[in-house]
Amino acid sequence: MFGYYLDLALRSLRRHKVLSALMMLAIGLGIGASVTMLAVLHNLSGNPLPGRSNVLFHPQVDPRPADLPGAKEEPPDDLTYLDAVNLYRLGVAPRGAVMSANWLPVRKDAPDSPLAMYTDRATTADFFAMFGVPFLYGSAWSAQDDANHAQVVVLSQAMNQKLFGGADSVGKTLVIATKTFRVAGVVADWNPQPHFYDLNSGAFGKAEQMYLPFFTWLDLPQDYGYGPMNCWGNDPNAGTHDPKAKQCTWAQFWVQLDTPAQVADYRAALVQYSRQQHQLGRFQREPDVRLRNLLDWLDYKHVIPVTVRMQTWIAFGVLLICLVNTVGLMVAKFLRKSGEIGVRRALGASRRDVFAQCLMEAGVVGVAGGVLGLPLAWLGLWMVRQQPVSFAASAHFDPSMLGTALSLSVLSALGAGLWPAWRASRVAPALQVKSL
């Protein structure tokens, strides 16, 4: 009977072209808008490092003074220089990386080469292994390089392309902030969205163009700051960007903890560290530590922009209007066919048969509307990409969205068609046949 119903549905759609076209257009528009926002939401709320996110943790301690007017409940997101170095040297976690970011002037190691600014992330050797950063050429530097303040650099693929034409540049030299650095490796295209490891300058956007060892970076004679700093209290050194300032937090710190036992141990170690600092007179507050997992950290920081959530609600509002529209048009269509339904019923079709056939028609309209909605969704995503927002690059069409679009369209069309189909199945055959 499925084939027969399908045939009837297609004929009926062809008979009432205008009405069917209006229904499909309405559903298509609603689906286009909703799928656009669903795709954006899906891309923004995804796990940036699937497979590794469960072992990555973000420790926080609270070095702030006891009475700080207007202070937030939660400890600061970043660490002061002293805390970052102490926790890095604590050694309880199997892997840990300190990091921050700024930009530096770079030129090739040849006379008269032009100077240009490149964004960089200063970090320690474990960063690459912890986050699974893939390498195109060479490899990361070693922990020994960190300790020796070695002048090595790891380039991004784009920077390697710009400076060395994409060739294997391991071993070549660059001049960064007047110091000569040796290229140790080139990373392949790696840009997790959101870049969870440092949310200070927005959660989405491009990754840094090069990576330097943290302690080497601190030594550089440069005037470009040490990343966004949050300072408290009456700051006598306001504006001088002293990285070792006691009242400024700016460094990010991530650890890898493989088992729940390690997580518990590390949390205890953080509390112990806070207590020790309290005894030394540095920390004024009671131990207030946090050890958030990567996904909890993203939740806490509300990485999905408010505008995206609002736009998603608006898109669903448009879909709702389109569906109400469709319900009305379907009622109209099925009531027009009262005569035909009456004949079918008189010939022996049960109410359930009529209901099933009307639902089939609704389903066909849903499929057609969904197919129509796909190019509209693609257009919608293109419009989102044109917007000057940081997550514009994340608004791309996922193949999984195809399935979502079609199933959303068919389900909503079936939902919209339920009540009209029920109304149609209740048509009294005798009345209809009499007036023919």
Add this chain to the structure above:
Amino acid sequence: MELRPILATLRRHKVILWLLMLEIALSCAIICNGVFLVAQRLRHMDMPSGVAEHEVVQIQQASIAPLADRYARAQEDLAALRKIPGVQAAGMSNQVPFGGTSSNGNVMLSPTQPHRTLSTATYFGENLLPTLGLRLVAGRALRTDDYVDADVVLKSLADGSEKGFPMPTVISQALAERLWPRQSPLGKLIWLTPTASFRVVGMVATLARANAYDIATAQYSMIIPLHMGAAKDQSYLLRTRPQDRQRVLAAAAAALKRADPTRVITHMRTYDQIRSDYFRDDHAMAGMLVSVIMAVLLVTGLGIVGLASFWVAQRRRQIGIRRALGARRADILHYFQTENFLIVTFGIGLGMVLAYAINLFLMLHYELPRLPGIYFPVGALALWGIGQLAVLGPALRAAAVPPVVATRSV
């Protein structure tokens, strides 16, 4: 036009009536809130900066290493920039209105006040009034002999001494009105820390903050006479004629590089670019909302077209009878138009309630202000308009039904 026959007919087709009303109510709610959000964004984008926007350019540089004497370097740079032909005024600042990166301070009206009165933008810069084109409305501008090097002031603050304070300051009119309503601010004192006091010597009409989140506090600014010296966070600002801006920017970059070939020019933009960059999110959001409103109106219009056509086809017999009894084409046309008007009115009534409910939801979750009463008529007018436009086609088709239809039984 008798309304009772129309109402009687509508009572018999309750289903489609309710569907139409629901659709119109949803559209009305979305359109009212949508237009309100667009108007909000436009108001935000309209904030005055106080700057002569088409005449100012900004250039920022950074040295490779910290400088030995950054104050001398700043004065050399300014002197070199003033020599460029076309430059009418040159100055320096740590921030620009709507520049994005801001520097703020907490204002207190007495040194022992425990909590701040408000937060204000603290502009550290020289020659700001002529360079930005700010309008002085009271008192005087800051003079060269008012200026002190930043290091000296920071040392005083670190020592906790009051040496060098109170410093003169020029504040914006909005700040003066807020701190001392209806009084002259000249001569009054404000404190940024328990020892750092500032005496108001002048007032400018408008000077917006670098990050103006809230329209109410967007104009609280004060200018403090501090030499900050050449640094990566300080901008050089130049005033010139609109047609000379690109040439002056290029010449400024060249002049700065000539003074120190190892420095890097980090930003060079016109003030117009700064402003459009700051408001581009608002711009994008407004554009998106307008397209959503258009889409909603289109879908509603199409829905009304579809349902009205169906209704006309359903009632061909009745229309034929009416025509046979003597109704003119115009009467039939007006009948359907009035019927549509009534349905849309009922829908709008429901829609106002829905719009208010949606606005409450937005207020609770997205911190938006309450929908002012003036926006309800906007949604109503839009839907009346689209309703009449949509029903025109089917109504004309109804008016074309010949009276002879009444005599047929099919």
